[in-house]
Amino acid sequence: MPSHCERATFINMKTHLTTITLALCLGFLGGYVGGKSSQPSHNNRTELPAINSTDLSDYITSENAFNQTPTETIQLEELQYKVEKLELQLEALAQSSNNTESADDSHSNNTTKATFFGQPAKPNLESLSATGMSTDEADKLLRRMSQQEYQRLELQNNIRRNQGAASNTYREQLRELNKNKISLRSELGDEAYDKYLFASQQSNRVKISSVMAGSPAESSGFESNDIILSYGDQKILNWADIRRVTLEGDIGSYTNVNIIRNGERMSLMVPIGTLGVQLEPVQLDPDE
Numbered sequence: 001m002p003s004h005c006e007r008a009t010f011i012n013m014k015t016h017l018t019t020i021t022l023a024l025c026l027g028f029l030g031g032y033v034g035g036k037s038s039q040p041s042h043n044n045r046t047e048l049p050a051i052n053s054t055d056l057s058d059y060i061t062s063e064n065a066f067n068q069t070p071t072e073t074i075q076l077e078e079l080q081y082k083v084e085k086l087e088l089q090l091e092a093l094a095q096s097s098n099n100t101e102s103a104d105d106s107h108s109n110n111t112t113k114a115t116f117f118g119q120p121a122k123p124n125l126e127s128l129s130a131t132g133m134s135t136d137e138a139d140k141l142l143r144r145m146s147q148q149e150y151q152r153l154e155l156q157n158n159i160r161r162n163q164g165a166a167s168n169t170y171r172e173q174l175r176e177l178n179k180n181k182i183s184l185r186s187e188l189g190d191e192a193y194d195k196y197l198f199a200s201q202q203s204n205r206v207k208i209s210s211v212m213a214g215s216p217a218e219s220s221g222f223e224s225n226d227i228i229l230s231y232g233d234q235k236i237l238n239w240a241d242i243r244r245v246t247l248e249g250d251i252g253s254y255t256n257v258n259i260i261r262n263g264e265r266m267s268l269m270v271p272i273g274t275l276g277v278q279l280e281p282v283q284l285d286p287d288e
Helices: 004-037 053-060 070-099 125-129 135-161 164-179 184-188 190-199 216-220 239-245
Strands: 205-211 227-231 254-261 264-271 277-282
Touching: 125 135, 125 190, 135 164, 184 190, 205 216, 205 227, 205 239, 216 264, 227 239, 239 277
Parallel strands: none
Antiparallel strands: 205 277, 227 254, 254 264
16 A cells, blocks of 8 residues: 555646646747737737647647648647647556555456556557457558658658748648548557557556536446446547547437446446546456
């Protein structure tokens, strides 16, 4: 069992990283608005899309972001890189903190917490082979991903080296490349991607850490330590999946949510919309 000092250290580190992340976002956006405020515009104001760290990647590849100057685009990309690194560190700290809990927890018999530190594991032949993909297919996919990564770096370099029409051309090419970024999940499909995550020791499920009072989750019978398997007919592998599916469908209608509770599979009916739960990432063997 970890000491109070150890838990306090984890909490302090997570708090500092969160503060830095927000400072980076707010600092850049504040400077952006300040720099633009002196320029003439319709109605003497500048319209800036509302974004946060989790939406930054979508914003960078959007039409609005690519209407900015090369310098602004580069600053956005550098900010995204910093935010992504900090978020990865936060997730790693959260998971490592969870790993210090007692091994006697009766609700964790069928789960293994992710134990990686730093960035999530990059796909390799071994982890892709665990999905049932042949060595030749895996090698081709890895080469395609590597080539796309090189193309992105090359376009960023050309944007920095050029100005005017030439730079805009490279920026347009970068936008198209980002829009068509290879998605490992799309390439593999949900079932195989689930196996890949588990083979590479990454989290592949979310567990409810707490249920909010008065929420639909509470009235529907959800409990802490429930592991969410699917929402409707959609497989849930991470918290982003939950955010996406709860924004879909008609408010007022219901859907079923499949869970694991104390090793037993269950199905609960819940009204579509905000669940009202706090989540944490866990690992679960897809074959169990």
